[in-house]
Amino acid sequence: MSKRLNNKKIAFLATDGFEQVELTKPWDAIQAAGATVELVSLKRGQIQGVHHDEKGEMFDVDKTVDTVSASDYDGLVLPGGVFNPDALRVNETAVDFVRDFFKQHKPVAAVCHGPWLLVEADVVQGRRVTSWPSVRTDLINAGAQWVDEECVCDEGLVTSRNPDDLPAFCEKAVEEFAEGKHSQQTA
Incomplete structure (x- = not known):
């Protein structure tokens, strides 16, 4: 695979209860594209992945969120669960x-x-997004335009619905991380 993300550093923000495949597949794709990846969490040590409602593997945390800054990274991945x-x-x-x-x-x-x-961070107003169906109303109430599509990209914001969408999600995330900053990507 091409090393389009050489010299890029991507944060994955997660804590206990993340959907394991939604971290591991993007992690592998972004790392394969040449990026350095770091798992950022609320606590040191390890966090627990899940496979829907069953426990998955434990993952080593690289940094805690109180010790990092967005300026340390070129992009961010938010797994679900x-x-x-x-x-x-x-x-x-x-x-x-x-x-x-x-x-x-x-x-x-x-x-x-x-x-x-994204809803809690108040960054979806006027943006076109997708998600798991139960998050739809929260996104709409926060001002987003929710659509039921495999993968949606709006000025550097990439969203997908579920693990079945991961191939398209990973491909688009790598593309957006390679592009870098988006002038229209604002809070």
């Missing part, structure tokens, strides 16, 4: 971290329930 974004969205530091990517015009990719964090 029900518990993961729900826990992250009540953490002010995590929400600020997400919002700062938009303030700095950097690409962000969120899949499934991951867009809940």
Whole structure:
């Protein structure tokens, strides 16, 4: 695979209860494209992945969200899972971290329930997005235009609905991270 992301550093923000495949597939694709990837979380040590409602593997955390800044990275990935974004969205530091990517015009990719964090960060007003169906109303209420499509990209914001969409999601995320900053990507 092409090394289009050489010299790029991409953060994955997750905590216990993330949908494992929604972290591992993008992680592998982005790393294969040449990027350095780091798992950022609320706590040190390890976090628990899930396969829908069953426990998955444990993953080593590289950095805690209180020790990093959006300026440390070229892009951000927000995996889904029900518990993961729900826990992250009540953490002010995590929400600020997400919002700062938009303030700095950097690409962000969120899949499934991951867009809940975008709602909390107040960055979806006027944007075209998709998500897991149960997140639809929250996105619409936050001012987004929700569509039922495999993968949606709006000025550096990449969203997808579920694990079945991961091939298109990964391809588009790599493309957006390669492009870099988007002047229209704002908070």
